Amino acid sequence: MALAAGCRARPGKSRDNRTGSWRVFKPFFNHETCSKCGMCVTLCPEGCVHEDPSGAGTFEPDYVYCKGCGICAAECPKEAITMKQEEK
Amino acid sequence: MSDAICELFDCGHRACGGCGAALAARLATTAAGPNTIVVSSTGCMEVFSTPYPETAWKVPWIHSLFENASAVASGIDAAIKKQGRKEKIVIMAGDGATFDIGMICISGAFERGHDFTYICYDNEAYMNTGIQRSGATPYDASTTTSPAGSQSFGNKRPKKDMPAILAAHGAPYVATASIAYPADFKQKVERAINTPGPCYVQVHAPCCTGWGFEGDQTIAIAKLALETGLWTNFEMVEGNVTKVKKVVRKPVEEYLKTQKRFRHLFKPRRQDAEIAAIQAIADRNAEKYGIDIKLKKP
Amino acid sequence: MLEITEGSHAVAEAVRLSRPQVISAYPITPQTHIVEALAEFVANGLLDAEYITVENELSALSACVGASAAGSRAYSATTSQGLALMFEVCFNAAGMRLPIIMSIANRAMGAPLSIWNDQQDSISLRDSGWLQFYAEDNQEATDLHYIAYRVAEDPSVLLPAFVCFDGFILSHTYEPVDMLTQQEVDRYLPEFNPAERLDMKDPISFGMYATPEYYLEFRYEMDLAQKKAKDVIAKAGREFGSLFGRDYSALVEGYCLDDADTAIVAMGSICGTIKDAIDEMRKDGKKVGLLKIRVFRPFPSDEIAKILAGKKRVAVLDKNISLGAKGATVLEVRDALYGSGIPVKGYVLGLGGRDVRKRDIKEIVSLVENGKGDQFYGLRKEVL
Numbered sequence: 098m099a100l101a102a103g104c105r106a107r108p109g110k111s112r113d114n115r116t117g118s119w120r121v122f123k124p125f126f127n128h129e130t131c132s133k134c135g136m137c138v139t140l141c142p143e144g145c146v147h148e149d150p151s152g153a154g155t156f157e158p159d160y161v162y163c164k165g166c167g168i169c170a171a172e173c174p175k176e177a178i179t180m181k182q183e184e185k
Numbered sequence: 186m187s188d189a190i191c192e193l194f195d196c197g198h199r200a201c202g203g204c205g206a207a208l209a210a211r212l213a214t215t216a217a218g219p220n221t222i223v224v225s226s227t228g229c230m231e232v233f234s235t236p237y238p239e240t241a242w243k244v245p246w247i248h249s250l251f252e253n254a255s256a257v258a259s260g261i262d263a264a265i266k267k268q269g270r271k272e273k274i275v276i277m278a279g280d281g282a283t284f285d286i287g288m289i290c291i292s293g294a295f296e297r298g299h300d301f302t303y304i305c306y307d308n309e310a311y312m313n314t315g316i317q318r319s320g321a322t323p324y325d326a327s328t329t330t331s332p333a334g335s336q337s338f339g340n341k342r343p344k345k346d347m348p349a350i351l352a353a354h355g356a357p358y359v360a361t362a363s364i365a366y367p368a369d370f371k372q373k374v375e376r377a378i379n380t381p382g383p384c385y386v387q388v389h390a391p392c393c394t395g396w397g398f399e400g401d402q403t404i405a406i407a408k409l410a411l412e413t414g415l416w417t418n419f420e421m422v423e424g425n426v427t428k429v430k431k432v433v434r435k436p437v438e439e440y441l442k443t444q445k446r447f448r449h450l451f452k453p454r455r456q457d458a459e460i461a462a463i464q465a466i467a468d469r470n471a472e473k474y475g476i477d478i479k480l481k482k483p
Numbered sequence: 484m485l486e487i488t489e490g491s492h493a494v495a496e497a498v499r500l501s502r503p504q505v506i507s508a509y510p511i512t513p514q515t516h517i518v519e520a521l522a523e524f525v526a527n528g529l530l531d532a533e534y535i536t537v538e539n540e541l542s543a544l545s546a547c548v549g550a551s552a553a554g555s556r557a558y559s560a561t562t563s564q565g566l567a568l569m570f571e572v573c574f575n576a577a578g579m580r581l582p583i584i585m586s587i588a589n590r591a592m593g594a595p596l597s598i599w600n601d602q603q604d605s606i607s608l609r610d611s612g613w614l615q616f617y618a619e620d621n622q623e624a625t626d627l628h629y630i631a632y633r634v635a636e637d638p639s640v641l642l643p644a645f646v647c648f649d650g651f652i653l654s655h656t657y658e659p660v661d662m663l664t665q666q667e668v669d670r671y672l673p674e675f676n677p678a679e680r681l682d683m684k685d686p687i688s689f690g691m692y693a694t695p696e697y698y699l700e701f702r703y704e705m706d707l708a709q710k711k712a713k714d715v716i717a718k719a720g721r722e723f724g725s726l727f728g729r730d731y732s733a734l735v736e737g738y739c740l741d742d743a744d745t746a747i748v749a750m751g752s753i754c755g756t757i758k759d760a761i762d763e764m765r766k767d768g769k770k771v772g773l774l775k776i777r778v779f780r781p782f783p784s785d786e787i788a789k790i791l792a793g794k795k796r797v798a799v800l801d802k803n804i805s806l807g808a809k810g811a812t813v814l815e816v817r818d819a820l821y822g823s824g825i826p827v828k829g830y831v832l833g834l835g836g837r838d839v840r841k842r843d844i845k846e847i848v849s850l851v852e853n854g855k856g857d858q859f860y861g862l863r864k865e866v867l
Contacts, residue, residue, distance in 0.1 A: 100700055102641060102708075103580035104237050104691045105679065111197035111234070111241040119202060139367050140404060142207035145196050159196065166202035167401030180401070222681045224549070237697055240688035245681040248690035249548050250575055256542035260505055260549025260557065261681065263533035267504040267555055272683050290545070293538030 116143065120165035122180040128155040130177035137169035137178065193219060198241040199233040203400020205390030205407065206230050206279070208364045209306045213277065213388075216374035217302075219244060221273050222265075224258045226282035227251040229313040229392075230306060245272070252286040254278050255294035255303065262299040273378050274301035281311040283387075284320035284345050295354035295383045302377040303385045305347065308392040316395040320345040323415065324466060325459055326446045328395075333449035338459050343466060351385045352424045358382075359421040363389040365407035366430070369418065376420075389416050397445020409440040414467035417474045431478045434471060437464045485661050490621040490653040491516030493660045494560075494586055494646075497628040499530045500668040501584075503558040504675075505550035507535040507543040511565040512598045513650040514588040518560055540565035544572040544585070551581040552689050554680030556632070559583070562650055563590035563597075563604045570608070576643050577612030577705065579690050582635035582675075583643040584628065585613075588650040589751070589802075591835040599836020600650045601802040602751060606779075606811045612705050614644035614712055615780040617750040621658040623777070624648035626723065629663070629672050630731050633719040636675055639711045649752040649802075651836070663727060671726060709781040716778060734783035736775045737790055739765060743772030744795040745848055748787075748816055750776045753800060753839055760844035771848055776812070787819040796826050798851040802833045809857065828856020837861060 126137075126149075133154045138146045143164060149157040158169070170178040193214035200207035206229050214221070223246045225231040231248045234241040249257045254276045261274055278287065283305040291303070310328045311317040318331040322340045327333040331340040348359045358380040362370040370388055377384035391407050393400040410416035411432055418430035438460060441447040450456045450463075471477050488496075495517045498506075506525075508518035524530035533550075537543045540561050547557035561569065566587060576583055587605045591597035605615060616631055618624035624646065631644040648654060663671075679687055693701055717732045724730030738754075739761050740746060747757055754775045764771045774790060776783065791797060797820065801810020808814070813829030820827055828851050833839045843861060850856055 100697070100704055101238065102704060103679075103689065104578070104693050104697075104701055106235075106238045106240045106688050106691060108195065108240060108243040108686055108688075110239040111195045114197040114199065114239055116197060116199070139212075140208065140364075142200060142202075142204045142211070142403075143196050143198075144192050144194060144211050162196035164202035166204075166403075167399070168203055168403055171401040172404050219686075220683050222553070222683070232692060235688055235691035237691040237693045240691060242688050243686055245683055245686045246688040247549070247552050247681055248688075248692075249545060249579070250571055253541060253545035253548075253572065256537065256545035257549035257552075259535055259537070259542070260507065260546030260551075261553045262549075263505040263507075263535055263546070264550040264553035264555035264557075267531075267533050268553075272681075289539055290542050293542055296538070297535065 115161050116164050117161045120163065120183050122165045122167060123160070123183040124158055124163065124165065124167065124170055124178050124180055126155065126157055127177040128153060130175050131155040132175050134174060136172055136174065140168050140172050142166065142168065193243045195241040195243055197239065199236065200229070201394050201400065203393045203403045205364050205392060205403050206306045206308060207233070209388050209390045210234070210277065212364065212367050212371050213275065213304050213374050214244060216371035217273060217275050217378055220271065221275050222247070222261055224254045224261065224274065224276045226254040226278035226287060228279035228282055230277055230279065232313050251282055253290050254282065255287060255290040258301045259294045259297065259299045262301055275378065276301060276303045278303070278305055279312070280305060280307045280309060280321035281319040284347055292354065295351055295356055298355070298382055300381055301383055302374065303383065304374065305385070305387045306390040307387055308390045308395060310395050312392050312395045324463060325450060327449055328446070338456065339449065348385065348387060348421060352421045356383050356385055357423055358384040360386045361418050362386055363407045363411055363416060363418060365404050365411065366418065373420065397448070398443055402443065406440070406443055409435070409443065413437045413440040414471045414476055415440060417470050417476055419474055426474060429474045429476055431476050433478050433480065437467050485659050487657055487659050489516065489655060489657050490624055490648060491655065492520050493621050493625045493662065494628065495520035495524070496662055497625045498558055499524050500663060500665055501628060501632050501672055502556065503532050504555035505533045505535065505547065505557045507537050507546035507559050509537050509540050509543045509561070509565060511562055513590060513654045514560045514562050514586065516654065517586060540568040541572055544569040544576060547583045548572065548576050548579065548581055551583050552579070552681050554677055554682070556675040557583050560586035560588070562588045563592055566604045566608065567592065573608050573611045573613060578701070580641040581643060582641055584631045584635060585643070585645055586628070587645045587647040588654040589647050590650040597835040600652050601834045601836070602647065603803040605645050605647045606803040609780055609811060612642055612709070613780065614642055614709070616644065616646050616778055617776065618646065618648040618653065619752060619754045619775060621653055621656070621660050622729070624653055625660050625662070626729060626731065629668055630719050630723060632672055634712060634715050637715045638678065640708050640715050642705070642708055642712065647751070652752045667727065671723065712781050734778035735786050735790060736777060738773040738775065740772035740774060740790065742770055744770045745851060746772050746774050746791055746794045746797045747800065747844070747848070748774045748776065748797060748812065749800040750779060750812065751802065753802065753833065756839055756841060757844050760841040763841065764845060764848065769848065782815050784819040787816060788823065791820060791825065792823065794825055796851050798847055798856065799827060799829045800847070801829060801831050804831045804834070826854065830856060830858065830860040832860040
C-alpha cells in the first residue's frame, strides 16, 4: 500500500483493528427481558450494539469490536444485560 | 429506529473500554451529520481515532497541532465561504487543549466571530499524556502534576469558567452538557451547529483510567457529578443563562468516594475540611445557576 | 509594466495577482506594508479573498493550514519573532504537504531585539521541509511569488515555500519593477485544484499520527519531494523566462564566475553590492566572481560543486550564524565541495542590519586570498 502523502487516510481502516480481543468480560443480552429502549445502542462508546437480525426489535453487540466495558449492562433499565467472564 | 445512531465514528478505535470521550465523539458526529468538517486538537480523541492508516472518522477530519484547532477552523471557515460551500465546521478538543494551551487561538477565533461549533470534551485533565492537571481539573483532584501527598490535597484551584469566558466574547450560544444525558447533548450540538457564529458546548466526559473507576461506571459517575452540583448543565443564549438542569441534590461525598482521584480525602483519614470546601463549591454552583429542586415539606 | 514601487507593494501586488482565496495577516516590522496593502485591495474590491486578522502568528499560519486543506490557495507573511512563534506550525504545514506560500521580510532574531535585516529567521527553519527562495532585488521578490505557487502546488512537490527578501533593504526600498498583468499571471499560474481536500463528498482524515513503523518513510518521501522540486523549479522557471523574458530555471546563478579565481557565495540583496564591487575589482585586474544562491532549499549541492569546480578559493558570506558553530551557507557549501580540495572560508556579516559596503566585499576578497576566514567580519572593536 503506497504511503499517503501528508499522513492521510480515507474511512474504513479502523475496522481492521478488532478490539473484541481486548475483552475480559462479555455482555449477554436477554431478549425476553429487553424493553427495546435502545439505551445500550446510544451509550456504547464503540457504537457496536445493533438491532439483532431476528427482526424482533431487540439488540446484540458486535463481538468483533465489543471491548466488554460493561456500560450497557450497568445502564440497562431492565437489567437485561449480564457480564460474564469470557472463556478463551 | 428513530433514535438510531448514524455511525460517522467507526468501530475499531483505540479508546479505553468505557471511554466517555469516545461516546461524546459518537454522539456529536450523529448530531452533526455527514455535512460536517471536524477539526480535532491533539489529545485522547485524536490519538485513539487516527493511528495511520486506521481512521475511525467517516466525515472529513483534520488534526494540526495541540493549541490551534480554532485557528485552523478559522481558515476552513474562510475557505468554505470563499468556495461557496455549505459544510458545517465542528471542533472537538479536550480540556487541556481548550482551557490551557488553546486559549489564545480560541479567544481570537471567537472574537472574530467565525462560524463554527466548538465542542470541548472535558475529562478534567491531560489524559492522553498520563493524567496531568489542566485548568479544568477540579479542586482537590489528584493528578500526576497535582498529586495528593503528605503536604498536599491535590489540585489547589477550582475549574476555570470557560463557558463564561466565551459568552463574554459574544458567543451567541454556549452550553454545558454531559454524556449521561445523550439526547440533551445531541440537541445542544444541533442547536450550536444551526446557530450562526462561534458556539461552544462543553460536555462532561468522565475518564475511567484517569479518575480511577471501573469502565462500566462512566455514565453513573457523570450523573452523580450533576446530582451533586459539581457539574451543571445549562445553556447561555446571548450571554444569558437559560434551561438549567435541576436536581434533587446529593452530598458531594457520594460523587467523590467513587473515584481514586479523590481517595485521599477519605483514606487514610477523612478530610472533613476539604470535603466541606468541595461542598461549598457545589453549593455556590447551585446558588449561581439555580439547580436545586425545592422539595415540598411533607 | 515597469513601475517604480516599494518592495512591499510590489510583493503585495504579486500576491494579489496570484489570486489567493484566504489571506491571514498579523503585523510585524518590516512586513506590515504587505499586509496593509493586501487589506486595502480587499477593502476596495481589487482582491476577492477572505482576509483574516488573526491574533498571533501561530494562528496566522494555522489558518492557512485549514484553508489550504479545505482546498483554497492560502497566503501569509511574517519575519523574525513572528516566524519563530509559528515554528511548530511550519513543521506541521510541511508534513501535512500543504502548498502554502509565505513572504519572509528577513529580519534578525532577538534577543537582543532588532528590527533590522539579517537572514537568521528563515535560515533557522531550513530543517522544516519548506522550500526557500531568496531574492536579490524587488524584481526577483515579486516574480518568485508566482514561481513559488507554481512549484509548491505541483503534485510531485506539494510542499509550502518561503519567499525571502531582506527586510527594509528590499521591502522598504523603491526600485523599478516590471509588474505582470492579471491575464499574464493567470496564463502562468493555474487555479489551485488539489486532488485531496476536506470535503464531505470524499471524507479524508488529514494529519493522522505516525507510529515508528511509518514515520521514517513519511520523512523520506518529503525529502524526495524536495529533490523533485529542483526539476519542477527548472521547468517553471524556464517557462517564466519564455513567457516574460526573465529566466528563473537556475537554482544558482554565476556573475563573472567562468574565469574567476576567487568565488564569493552569497544570498539575497547583498548580491547587488557584491556585483558592483566585482565590477570595480575586475577593473583592477582581480579575477573575482559571484555565485548567487537563489534557492536554498532544496540545497543546490550538485549545482554548486559543478559551477565552482576549478576555482582557487571560495568566500562564503552568511547573514546568519549557528551560534557555537558557523554560518549555515558555509557549512553546506563546504559539504558540496567536499573532496574538491578547494579552500572555503566563511564570513559572518551584516547581522542585525549592519551595513555591508563594496569596500567590505573587497576586504573579504583580500582576506580569503590570504587564507584568512571563518570569522565574524566587521566587528567594531571599540564596542567590545
